[in-house]
Amino acid sequence: MGDKAVNVFDAEILLSQIIDKIKIYNKASSNN
Amino acid sequence: MFDIPDLTKFVSERVPQGKQQSLLSEDTESIYIGLLQLTGKIIDNFDITKCEKVVESKRLIDEIFVNFLFKAVFDQGGDENKRIVTKVKPKRLYGEVDAGKAAEEKGGLGKKSKDAAYRLINQLIKKSPLLLNLFLEKSMLPLMKMIKRQDGWNYSPPGNYVEGRQKYCGLRNLGCICYMNAMMQ
Numbered sequence: 001m002g003d004k005a006v007n008v009f010d011a012e013i014l015l016s017q018i019i020d021k022i023k024i025y026n027k028a029s030s031n032n
Numbered sequence: 033m034f035d036i037p038d039l040t041k042f043v044s045e046r047v048p049q050g051k052q053q054s055l056l057s058e059d060t061e062s063i064y065i066g067l068l069q070l071t072g073k074i075i076d077n078f079d080i081t082k083c084e085k086v087v088e089s090k091r092l093i094d095e096i097f098v099n100f101l102f103k104a105v106f107d108q109g110g111d112e113n114k115r116i117v118t119k120v121k122p123k124r125l126y127g128e129v130d131a132g133k134a135a136e137e138k139g140g141l142g143k144k145s146k147d148a149a150y151r152l153i154n155q156l157i158k159k160s161p162l163l164l165n166l167f168l169e170k171s172m173l174p175l176m177k178m179i180k181r182q183d184g185w186n187y188s189p190p191g192n193y194v195e196g197r198q199k200y201c202g203l204r205n206l207g208c209i210c211y212m213n214a215m216m217q
Contacts, residue, residue, distance in 0.1 A: 010036040011078040012086050017043050018067050018074070019090040025064045026099040029141045 043070075064141055068096075068148040072155050084160045093156060093163060096149045097171040100141065105178055 071092070075083050087093065098106050157164040186204045203213040 010040060011074055012082055014036060014040045014043060015071065015074050015083060015086045016090060017040060018071050019086070019092050019095070021043065022064070022067050022071070022092070023090075023095055023099075025060070025067070025141070026095060029060075029064075030099065030103055 039070075043067075061141060061145055064145050065148040068145075068152045072152050075155060075159060080159055084162055087156060087163060088166060091170075093153055093167050094170050096153060097167070097175075101146060101149055102175055105175065108178075 075087075153167065157167050186206070187202060188200075188204050202217050205213060
């Protein structure tokens with residue numbers, strides 16, 4: 001249970017980071 | 033299964049963070065698609081209520097829809113005179129595909145990225161009613177408002193039709209929609 005909670009928390013961080021990257025690529029693509 | 037800490041490290045370290053212009057390289061398309069697919073996998077494998085909170089707070093759907101898929105439409109949106117008219121021109125449709133190809137060739141985001149983006153949005157709104165609502169409200173509704181409605185029917189001949197003079201009459205074919213016209217008529 002504890003492990004799963006850590007996993008979910010990490011997944012949130014990962015998801016958040018990925019979304020930030022997607023935003024960067026969108027911005028770079030529109031500037032091009 | 034994911035090794036989350038490793039993956040987090042990989043995403044934060046390896047995906048370039050440098051100047052935005054220098055991000056666009058030959059690999060741009062595949063990295064972008066990879067990020068979209070990874071998001072899809074996370075949504076599939078982890079608690080959707082936690083994931084939807086992140087997606088909602090980061091406005092992911094809005095970001096993909098407004099700043100990527102329909103960027104050209106939303107950029108024109110502010111100018112009343114340039115509003116999109118629902119008249120379909122076949123040449124324009126083919127042109128769009130070519131533009132996608134050209135973008136891919138120069139290392140930009142092209143048709144494959146769009147396919148991946150549509151797939152992810154589809155996955156998100158299927159999985160979560162909350163995200164479906166958000167999508168309709170924040171992305172789809174503004175897009176629909178930007179599409180100018182046709183004032184009247186576009187039929188042939190216009191108005192002064194005298195029976196017998198003209199062989200055919202009915203809705204004009206806007207391109208590739210003759211089957212629909214036939215059904216409506």
